[in-house]
Amino acid sequence: MYSFLNDYSEGAHPQVLEALMKTNLIQTVGYGEDEYCQQAKQLIKQSVGNHCDIHFVVGGTQANATVIASVLRPYQAVIATDEGHINVHETGAIEATGHKVLTAGHEEGKITVAKINQLVEAHVDEHMVQPKMVYISQTTELGSYYTLNELKDIYQYTSSHHLYLYVDGARLGSALAIEDAPTLSDLSKYSDVFTIGGTKMGALFGEAIVIVNDDLKNDFRYHIKQRGGMLAKGRLLGVQFQALFENDLYIRIGKQENELSMKIKQALEEKGYQLAVQSITNQLFVDMKNKDIERLEKDFMISHIKPLDKETTRVRFVTSWATDKEAVEKLCQTIQQL
Amino acid sequence: MYSFLNDYSEGAHPQVLEALMKTNLIQTVGYGEDEYCQQAKQLIKQSVGNHCDIHFVVGGTQANATVIASVLRPYQAVIATDEGHINVHETGAIEATGHKVLTAGHEEGKITVAKINQLVEAHVDEHMVQPKMVYISQTTELGSYYTLNELKDIYQYTSSHHLYLYVDGARLGSALAIEDAPTLSDLSKYSDVFTIGGTKMGALFGEAIVIVNDDLKNDFRYHIKQRGGMLAKGRLLGVQFQALFENDLYIRIGKQENELSMKIKQALEEKGYQLAVQSITNQLFVDMKNKDIERLEKDFMISHIKPLDKETTRVRFVTSWATDKEAVEKLCQTIQQL
């Protein structure tokens, strides 16, 4: 049984693991003030620019809760799509920090300026929360991605309406490998804060938080510590991100997982299955006949998203840095024979 | 200019004010442990039964935040309609206590068992919040009300699905005056906790919280104190609720405000205006032509809810214990002449 369930089924990319092994017995100071973290930050700054502050935390829910709680005042809210990770899949972690998540419908997994504006205009006085941040995910929870132009449009709106734009980059590598998607440098121009995900991109764990806007930089380490995101052996985050950003490994991983994903997509389409949401990233959502799913699941594991009717279910295929090419070929063959 | 803006434009019902004056110089202990509070509780218990615990707090947002935060564990959420007061008009007070408000669409301002069930079935594991309470308002934010049968259906669902049912009775008096709406005794059978609103029913301020379910009674005074709802001169709440519940004043107020409201409704309907939401309570929502609104607003104040198009706006008329009969007649005549 080969798993296409998600992009965190294995441990770390061999180069990441090797870096951890090499540095294992070297003594450093704790809590991320070591030289590995410094070096990793320098490496990332080559892409995002020196005007950004960079911090590392362990996981994605933590990163989201820490960033959002650090930015908002108690009565302010964050806007996300109704499929947004912070809205659905973080067990109310944002609300646990005291903030409402305002939701808008989505188009192909993405929020639009019109939908943001609707929420902004509906919240007019002190009897309602005050929208202050827009949260988007790149790539989105449904496998789509924001083009550079789409990002610019959203940022143009948020920056002119006293809103902050936060990009959750849990799967950023997959987007960075796409031509018309924003680069790291673009993100450091057209957002206020974003993350570069490690966990789903070949690290054992770890997310880099890139704070672009000066207003959001102050005392950020206090927020990390309070929300439980400060690792005693903080070096582990530096060592891993250093490995991920040497020789463009991070983007190469994204490119490779997209390529394998596109093979699956092609096999599906040749069989007459259109994607439920447009995607050229490492996540594919498809509405499949249950008997076809059953056949696939003799050899492969895939996620069931939701039943659509008695005969059809929405499923998800995910590729990762670790996805075996032969497994993909075998999967494609099996799809062809459905 | 006579105001039909809301039901808290004046001070207190004369009987309430008189009771406050009469008792003003009597010394009592503080924080609601005085004899007036005891007497008021006894009086209310005659309607709701001795199995209920009763507490008084100052305001509605406070009552909602205190009740909901007292019931839910950190990862649990409350279900409301998207128009629910806790969702829209309390500046994130519920989220400020750490809890997500899950929203369902509404039918005539009301939640349905089907919509509750959809949310319950969609929240399956620890990656999502756990729905644990259903919040409804009686009467609703849109002027409709739940019949006894509707309440029974919802309670039947919640009590068999490990959910608590909470009824926000900010305008309960208006509903109590309706024949097929649940009585106080019904509420103490078919809900877990509910409030009896004073602020919008003739008190200077104050809400009575009636805890029906034994599981929710423990240490409730701690919750009140922590959330800022414990009045030093707690007697003021007892004195007022005692006045409101003597000789059925509370229900008589509801009856009277409904009657005046129905006169306005009739005038509107005779003029060809149908209510936007069905209502036989003290709140009427109507989509009116802007030129008609302008005419009315030469003599009367009414709430603008939202513009519908260039020529039409949804407005609200509200009657209260203090609404002047002659003002209503004059309003009706003005409507007839539109």
Next chain:
Amino acid sequence: MYSFLNDYSEGAHPQVLEALMKTNLIQTVGYGEDEYCQQAKQLIKQSVGNHCDIHFVVGGTQANATVIASVLRPYQAVIATDEGHINVHETGAIEATGHKVLTAGHEEGKITVAKINQLVEAHVDEHMVQPKMVYISQTTELGSYYTLNELKDIYQYTSSHHLYLYVDGARLGSALAIEDAPTLSDLSKYSDVFTIGGTKMGALFGEAIVIVNDDLKNDFRYHIKQRGGMLAKGRLLGVQFQALFENDLYIRIGKQENELSMKIKQALEEKGYQLAVQSITNQLFVDMKNKDIERLEKDFMISHIKPLDKETTRVRFVTSWATDKEAVEKLCQTIQQL
């Protein structure tokens, strides 16, 4: 039995009640945006200056939680004495908004610059909370008061150390009546935010929050609404504070309660009882022999603070706007005869 238990045993000062009666049936807009609130604010500004923002909320715990939560960022803490009301008697209301209360010992109920400085110097990095506000009560929880010079010293320290100074004026009137205590004008020079308590000074309820520092003014009404402090019939607060600030009623009340209190103090001292904490305000703490307490309690109610040994208990006498002069005389006579 006459009660010297506290200063909230009765309702409202007759002039306050009369103002409520007079305005009872006048229609106003809600939530404190009415003209009574405007007038009361103007009246108070005559004392505190036009540079201050003024808001009214219902109660003291609410005022404290709202102010403190509005000022601090999530990782910041407020400093108080170990006897501070926010530390002991608000059921963790401050912590419920997410903030630590750092405590210092007190001298005669008061914090000192040295003690503040100790805490500031002990909190050096992001592994600890960051002290950002100092909370003091005027008069203090133990009946003492800060002189103008003491206030200046503390403010000189806080303003030069990036700390905000917050003065809880629940019993401010008693202090305003003392010669070398800061006036309202002084408070608006030597603090960042303070409250003028109504509940314990003759109102039915209500505290005025005076925001001095511009940095703390933004969007404050959102904070009030979210924390449950915004009264629908907000006019009630305006009407009461207007009455309290016309013809110096507020200070006259303070003067009168101090005078009566000093009579009790004198009687106690003549009997050989020294105050446990220095006080010329309306609160007296005394360590009395239990048999003397028993004798007093045949005719009077006083608070038991804590047993000191088998034969002695610390008790508290409190006078208020409503304290009956004859009752004080009778109390003094009883003390003389102990």
Next chain:
Amino acid sequence: MYSFLNDYSEGAHPQVLEALMKTNLIQTVGYGEDEYCQQAKQLIKQSVGNHCDIHFVVGGTQANATVIASVLRPYQAVIATDEGHINVHETGAIEATGHKVLTAGHEEGKITVAKINQLVEAHVDEHMVQPKMVYISQTTELGSYYTLNELKDIYQYTSSHHLYLYVDGARLGSALAIEDAPTLSDLSKYSDVFTIGGTKMGALFGEAIVIVNDDLKNDFRYHIKQRGGMLAKGRLLGVQFQALFENDLYIRIGKQENELSMKIKQALEEKGYQLAVQSITNQLFVDMKNKDIERLEKDFMISHIKPLDKETTRVRFVTSWATDKEAVEKLCQTIQQL
């Protein structure tokens, strides 16, 4: 420069790292529902008993905040010593979940039944928080430890006073290696919940939470997820704890670090330096002359805790699983030559 700064200066114990390498490419399900976590739990249950629930989270602050917030109701507080990690070194993480930390003085770093009782007796009604949990650290923040008898005494008190006892075992291995200290089996009898620290005991990171009391077990995974402690690659925690609990590695590490620590202690004592706090664990606190510290710091790194006077500073020496025996010998020689 060899570091005795702390016990998290290096990466992972070689056996832990080897286990991570071996399993790196095996596909598992995420979020701790994999077989490695199951096996690790089984292994730990052999020591703590099958009546316990076991969960793994990434870090200590996270573990503390998650456990404490999961146990307490909003108005309840946790008792710790003033030196308790949750009180001083977690940036208000507990308060950020809404709960007050009540502090007692300590004796040799430890809380006593008398001190707990004092706090319990001082918190009598709803105007104050309600103490509901006692937090102790084993070993303590100051290097001391609770004997089995001391633990029993505390648990006897807490369990008979409706309090929960929580033992923070960040450095539990060091205590487990001491004869009269409680074993894992003892902890599962005489506490309600405790942690087994990995981070400071040879893991890259990770704490095992052992829930003993049935009342605290419900829905615990929701709490972990909400507080950001659920690792996508949850297997990493299982793999590491499996390695730590095979062949008693965990206790052997504790024994070894204690032995090396005792060598340093002996050298210090021979030089006339008595420990500031009694310790036979891996942490030694000593008040040293500054000139001696300067000499040591030519070759070694040690923590400065606080200056005591112009000539003396309290410092800390820590040994760990990774501490080099030769470095300890060299340190001891240097101490001898001071």
